[in-house]
């Protein structure tokens with residue numbers, strides 16, 4: 674079966690690099706037109722150029738209301754519709770025990786990773802999807818399903834995103850489907866400290882399929898959920914982690 678998105682328009686936050694860029698490439702390869710956005714206009718322009726004429730860009734900060742409005746309006750003005758929203762941009766300004774986090778970094782993590790996806794979805798719903806239907810894909814993390822020593826705050830936002838997916842899926846049905854992906858470690862800039870060098874060697878041992886993730890591993894699942902192949906799926910979170918969550922726990 675070939676998965677196609679001809680005639681569809683997708684808006685991908687954090688589409689300038691990493692997982693978002695791979696999702697934009699997969700959607701464009703399936704015939705969709707794609708609007709990518711991130712804070713850096715330069716990076717977006719470079720990515721859009723590399724990805725070809727089906728990909729346009731409008732830079733903005735996901736957490737700034739004026740930027741969100743501008744990106745959504747630019748998408749509708751230039752590409753005519755928004756069939757798919759991918760809430761992919763995220764941040765992690767704090768690594769350490771959650772109990773010691775400062776308020777500023779707690780707020781920033783929640784604003785970018787949770788509040789922004791909620792209000793992007795709300796705005797896209799009101800501006801297009803309520804009347805025309807569509808699909809929303811949230812990019813969470815396996816961290817949202819477990820605990821980790823240093824990423825507890827980030828993991829909290831990703832756990833809440835999984836619940837937000839269920840809530841919005843119930844509220845926006847039947848016209849809009851809302852689903853979520855929870856990747857394990859994927860070799861992007863964001864996760865470099867987790868996969869480079871010795872840390873990476875150690876990490877690899879926790880992945881039964883024998884390798885860490887590549888952005889394209891996530892893009893394939895996003896394409897399946899966004900296209901008609903996903904038409905009877907809503908409210909779900911798919912774990913994409915090379916078997917990491919089912920790996921044996923070694924006990925002494």
Ligand SMILES: NC(=O)c1ccc[n+]([C@@H]2O[C@H](COP(=O)([O-])OP(=O)(O)OC[C@H]3O[C@@H](n4cnc5c(N)ncnc54)[C@H](OP(=O)(O)O)[C@@H]3O)[C@@H](O)[C@H]2O)c1
Pocket residue numbers: 686687688689690691692693710711712713716733734735736760761762763764785812813814815855856857858859860861862863864
């Ligand atoms: N890599 C992993 O191992 C992994 C695992 C599980 C989940 N994830 C999730 O996957 C998603 C993508 O991560 P990635 O690894 O692909 O990261 P990445 O390579 O660092 O890319 C992040 C993207 O988001 C943009 N971005 C960051 N902050 C933004 C903001 N405030 N406003 C607008 N754009 C912003 C970045 O561009 P600018 O810097 O230009 O803004 C970039 O395009 C995230 O939700 C992350 O939590 C990643």
